[in-house]
Amino acid sequence: MLDESGAPRSATVMPNPLREGLAEERVPEPAVMVIFGASGDLAHRKLLPALYSLTRDRLLPARFAIVGFARRAISDDTFREEMRAACNEHARRRPIDPALWSAFARNIFYHQGEYEDPAAFVALKQRLADIEKSLGLHGNRVFYLATPPSSFASVIRSLGQAELAPKPPPPGAPKPLGAPPPFARVIIEKPFGSDLETARALNRDVHEALDERQIYRIDHYLGKETVQNLLVFRFANGIFEPIWNNRFVDHVQITGAESIGVEARGGYFEQAGSLRDMVQNHLLQVLSLFAMEPPVAFDPDAVRDEKLKVLKALRYIPASDFEQYVVRAQYAAGSSGGQAVRGYREEANVSPTSTTETFVALKLNIDSWRWAGVPFYVRSGKRLPKRVTEIAVHFKEAPHLLFGRRGDSIRPNVLAIRIQPDEGIALNFGSKLPGPAMEIAPVSMEFRYGSSFGVEPPEAYERLLLDCLLGDMTLFTRADEVEASWAWVSRIHRRWAEDAAQQESGRAVLPTYPAGSWGPAAAEKLMTADGRAWRLP
Ligand code: NDP
Ligand code: BG6
Numbered sequence: 403m404l405d406e407s408g409a410p411r412s413a414t415v416m417p418n419p420l421r422e423g424l425a426e427e428r429v430p431e432p433a434v435m436v437i438f439g440a441s442g443d444l445a446h447r448k449l450l451p452a453l454y455s456l457t458r459d460r461l462l463p464a465r466f467a468i469v470g471f472a473r474r475a476i477s478d479d480t481f482r483e484e485m486r487a488a489c490n491e492h493a494r495r496r497p498i499d500p501a502l503w504s505a506f507a508r509n510i511f512y513h514q515g516e517y518e519d520p521a522a523f524v525a526l527k528q529r530l531a532d533i534e535k536s537l538g539l540h541g542n543r544v545f546y547l548a549t550p551p552s553s554f555a556s557v558i559r560s561l562g563q564a565e566l567a568p569k570p571p572p573p574g575a576p577k578p579l580g581a582p583p584p585f586a587r588v589i590i591e592k593p594f595g596s597d598l599e600t601a602r603a604l605n606r607d608v609h610e611a612l613d614e615r616q617i618y619r620i621d622h623y624l625g626k627e628t629v630q631n632l633l634v635f636r637f638a639n640g641i642f643e644p645i646w647n648n649r650f651v652d653h654v655q656i657t658g659a660e661s662i663g664v665e666a667r668g669g670y671f672e673q674a675g676s677l678r679d680m681v682q683n684h685l686l687q688v689l690s691l692f693a694m695e696p697p698v699a700f701d702p703d704a705v706r707d708e709k710l711k712v713l714k715a716l717r718y719i720p721a722s723d724f725e726q727y728v729v730r731a732q733y734a735a736g737s738s739g740g741q742a743v744r745g746y747r748e749e750a751n752v753s754p755t756s757t758t759e760t761f762v763a764l765k766l767n768i769d770s771w772r773w774a775g776v777p778f779y780v781r782s783g784k785r786l787p788k789r790v791t792e793i794a795v796h797f798k799e800a801p802h803l804l805f806g807r808r809g810d811s812i813r814p815n816v817l818a819i820r821i822q823p824d825e826g827i828a829l830n831f832g833s834k835l836p837g838p839a840m841e842i843a844p845v846s847m848e849f850r851y852g853s854s855f856g857v858e859p860p861e862a863y864e865r866l867l868l869d870c871l872l873g874d875m876t877l878f879t880r881a882d883e884v885e886a887s888w889a890w891v892s893r894i895h896r897r898w899a900e901d902a903a904q905q906e907s908g909r910a911v912l913p914t915y916p917a918g919s920w921g922p923a924a925a926e927k928l929m930t931a932d933g934r935a936w937r938l939p
Contacts, residue, residue: 478511527564592619637696661787671758680782696708726931729763733760761925764781813830
C-alpha cells in the first residue's frame with residue numbers, strides 16, 4: 403500500500419527490530435489533530451478520552467497537539483479543564499493520572515470559530531503554524547469532523563479554501579527528494595448522507611477539496627476488537643474457511659440490540675430511524691466483513707474491494723413480497739431494567755405522531771457463489787431486553803441422524819460470535835449425556851476475551867484514531883462502499899415513504915412493541931415463515 407506521498411507505507415512506519423516477535427510497532431509521526439465540534443457530546447465522551455488513553459498507553463508520539471474548534475468563546479485553560487472532567491468521567495483508564503494529564507494538557511488548545519466563516523479558517527491556519535513552530539511539529543495534520551452532519555461539506559470547503567489540507571501528489575508521481583511532504587487527513591463522522599443521492603452529493607463535495615486517500619469515513623463498529631477478530635477468525639485459522647459457505651451454513655442472524663431508548667437524541671433520531679442509524683453503516687459493515695471473500699492481501703484497498711463486492715451483491719428486496727423481507731416498528735411504553743419507561747412518541751424532541759422506526763428486522767440475500775440460498779436475518783432496535791450485538795451462524799443439520807428418537811434433542815450447530823458485551827465466540831453442538839443410555843444434550847465450547855487474555859479491549863475510537871494517524875485506512879469506509887450500502891437501503895426508505903402517504907390517510911399503521919420486548923410479532927413471523935426462529939442472544 404502507498405501512503406499519500408506515493409511511498410510504500412512501510413517506509414513511514416519503520417519496524418523496530420527490538421520489538422520483533424513481540425507486538426506490532428504502531429507509533430505514528432508527530433502531528434496535530436484539530437477537532438471540529440470540540441464542545442460536543444462525541445468529543446467529550448469518546449474523542450478526548452480515547453486520545454488520553456492512547457497517550458497513557460504510550461501509543462501517541464511525544465510531540466502531539468490537539469486543537470479544539472467550536473463557537474463558544476472560551477480560553478485554552480477552560481477547554482483543558484472541561485476536557486479533564488470529560489476524561490475523568492469517560493476514559494477507559496480512569497481516574498486520570500495527574501502528572502500525565504499536565505503533560506498531555508500542555509498541548510491542548512482551543513480555537514473559536516464558525517464553520518461558515520472563512521476568516522475563522524484563515525486564523526486557524528495561522529494558529530496551527532504557531533503551535534507547530536513552538537512544538538517542533540512538521541505540519542502533519544488530522545482534521546476530525548465531529549460536527550453536525552449538515553456542516554460536513556462546509557467545513558471541508560473551508561479547509562480547501564484556506565489550503566489547510568492540500569491534496570497529495572497523484573499516485574505514481576515522482577517522489578520528492580528528502581522527507582515526504584506532511585500529511586493532511588480528514589476524519590468524517592457518520593451519518594455520511596441520509597440516502598443515496600445525498601451520500602453521492604457529499605462524496606462529490608468532499609472530492610472537490612480532498613483526495614480519497616485523505617478521507618477517513620469513520621464507522622466505530624469497525625474499531626471494535628471483536629469485529630476485527632472476524633478477519634483473524636476467518637483467515638488465520640484453516641478450519642473455518644472451508645465451511646464458510648452455502649454447503650454448510652443454513653442461515654446467519656445478525657443482532658444489534660440496545661436496551662436504551664433514544665435518550666437525549668430524539669431530534670436526530672426522528673430524522674434517522676434504526677435503518678439509517680444502525681443498519682446502513684454498522685450492521686452492513688459487519689455483514690460485509692463476515693461474508694467477504696478472502697482478500698488478496700491485508701491492505702486497505704484489498705479488504706475494501708472484497709467488502710464492496712458483498713454490498714453490491716445484496717439482492718434488492720422485491721416490491722411484491724416486501725413485508726416478507728422487511729419489518730419495522732416503534733417502541734411503546736413498557737419497562738427496562740425493572741423500571742417503567744415511556745414510548746418513543748413521548749420522548750423529548752419526538753413528534754407525537756412520529757412514524758420513525760426504532761426497530762427493524764430484515765431478510766437479506768447475497769447473490770454470490772458462496773452465499774446463494776443462505777438468508778441473512780438482520781435486526782436492530784432500541785428498548786429491547788438487553789444490549790447485545792452478535793452474529794450467529796446456524797449450520798445445516800447433520801445429513802442423516804443415527805440416533806432415532808434419542809436424537810430429538812440434537813440441534814443444528816450454531817457458532818455465535820459475540821461482538822459486545824462479554825466478547826467472545828461459542829460453538830454449540832450435541833454431546834452424549836453421561837450414563838448408560840444414548841441421550842444427547844446441547845453443550846457449548848466457549849472462548850471469552852476477558853478470561854483468555856485478561857485485558858480490557860481498547861475503545862473502538864482509540865484504535866481508529868491511531869489508525870488514521872498511522873495512515874492505515876483498512877478500517878475506514880471508502881466512497882464506493884458507502885454508496886453501495888445506501889443504494890440498497892434507500893430503496894427500503896423509498897418504499898416506506900410510499901407507505902407513509904398511506905398512513906396519513908389512515909390505511910396503514912406502524913406496528914409497535916412494548917419497551918423491553920424483542921420487537922413486534924411481525925419480526926417473529928419473518929422467521930417462522932421460513933421455518934426458523936430468532937436465537938435468544
Ligand atoms: P453535538 O451537537 O453535541 O456537538 C456539535 C458540535 O459542533 C459542538 O461542538 C458545536 O459547538 C459545534 N458546532 C455546531 N454548529 C457549529 C457552527 N456553525 N460553527 C462552529 N461550531 C459548530 O454533536 P455530537 O458531538 O453528538 O455529534 C457530532 C457528530 O458525531 C455528528 O455527526 C454525529 O452524528 C456523530 N456521532 C455522534 C455520536 C454520539 O454519541 N454523540 C455517535 C456517533 C456519531 P458549540 O459549542 O459552538 O455549539
Ligand atoms: C451510534 C448510533 O452510531 O451507535 C446510536 O447513532 C447507537 O444510536 C450507537 O446507540 C451504538 O453503538 P455501540 O458502540 O454502543 O453499540
